[in-house]
Amino acid sequence: MWNLARLRHRALRNNLDGSAKVCLAGYNNNSWTLYESDGQVTVKKQRPVNLDLSTIQMPATAKASILHRVTGVALFFALTFVIWAWSESLSSPQGFEFVKGLFTGFIAKFIAWGTVTVLSYHIIAGIRHMFMDMGYFEELESGNGSAKFILVLWAIVAVAAGVWIW
Amino acid sequence: MVVNQATLKRDGVQDFVSLRATALVLASYALFIIGYFITTPEVTFEAWQGLFSNLFVKVFTFAALVCMMIHTRIGLWQVLTDYIKNAKLRAILGFLLNLLAFVYVAVGVFVLWGV
Numbered sequence: 001m002w003n004l005a006r007l008r009h010r011a012l013r014n015n016l017d018g019s020a021k022v023c024l025a026g027y028n029n030n031s032w033t034l035y036e037s038d039g040q041v042t043v044k045k046q047r048p049v050n051l052d053l054s055t056i057q058m059p060a061t062a063k064a065s066i067l068h069r070v071t072g073v074a075l076f077f078a079l080t081f082v083i084w085a086w087s088e089s090l091s092s093p094q095g096f097e098f099v100k101g102l103f104t105g106f107i108a109k110f111i112a113w114g115t116v117t118v119l120s121y122h123i124i125a126g127i128r129h130m131f132m133d134m135g136y137f138e139e140l141e142s143g144n145g146s147a148k149f150i151l152v153l154w155a156i157v158a159v160a161a162g163v164w165i166w
Numbered sequence: 167m168v169v170n171q172a173t174l175k176r177d178g179v180q181d182f183v184s185l186r187a188t189a190l191v192l193a194s195y196a197l198f199i200i201g202y203f204i205t206t207p208e209v210t211f212e213a214w215q216g217l218f219s220n221l222f223v224k225v226f227t228f229a230a231l232v233c234m235m236i237h238t239r240i241g242l243w244q245v246l247t248d249y250i251k252n253a254k255l256r257a258i259l260g261f262l263l264n265l266l267a268f269v270y271v272a273v274g275v276f277v278l279w280g281v
Contacts, residue, residue, distance in 0.1 A: 133186070
């Protein structure tokens with residue numbers, strides 16, 4: 001506390017002509033301390049910071065953006081399965097039957113559905129991105145609107161892909 | 167600018183255009199393959215092998231693989247520079263991911279060669 005007393009003393013000393021209202025302001029412990037020329041000391045607490053993540057929601061534009069990244073990275077790793085299945089299915093008739101047999105099981109179907117779903121989002125979001133390159137959907141409202149639109153469109157495509165695969 | 171063109175150094179405009187040009191090729195290829203599965207009632211080994219022995223499909227597949235390597239080189243670099251702050255770790259991860267992309271292309275070349 002010694003420095004607060006010093007600051008208050010300096011505030012009073014510096015107010016040589018008596019015109020200044022607030023002579024000094026100090027920031028400490030999330031609050032501003034104002035030293036006024038008449039010797040009055042006011043402590044203004046900082047507004048509370050909301051860190052309760054359950055009450056914070058990302059806007060549609062942020063969801064669309066992060067999903068584009070996540071699906072991009074996921075696609076890159078999904079290629080391991082795709083290229084392996086492609087290589088195996090072209091190697092011999094036995095290899096082809098082996099891969100075809102895998103797709104009767106849940107896991108292979110799920111990976112295929114996941115890949116198609118992730119790919120469709122990446123393409124849809126990519127098309128939206130190119131529209132933004134050309135100057136569309138750049139305002140707050142149109143940007144949020146187009147982001148919501150592609151998220152709904154993606155949900156429909158994901159369900160359709162699931163029906164198609166199963 | 168002259169120095170940039172004379173060396174293999176990347177610049178932002180080049181990345182911007184490359185990312186979008188390769189995206190168009192990749193999207194067309196994806197639609198082509200999905201279209202094949204939707205329009206083909208029963209995919210047999212003969213039909214499947216016949217598809218990839220076609221020269222057009224071979225070239226299209228190879229182009230898509232090369233475009234994938236360029237596209238992921240830029241895209242994964244963007245992701246890595248945003249989330250991995252440690253320069254050494256970022257360099258190692260970038261190297262491994264680019265190596266994996268190269269492996270995809272190499273596997274593709276040898277598979278296409280054999281069909």
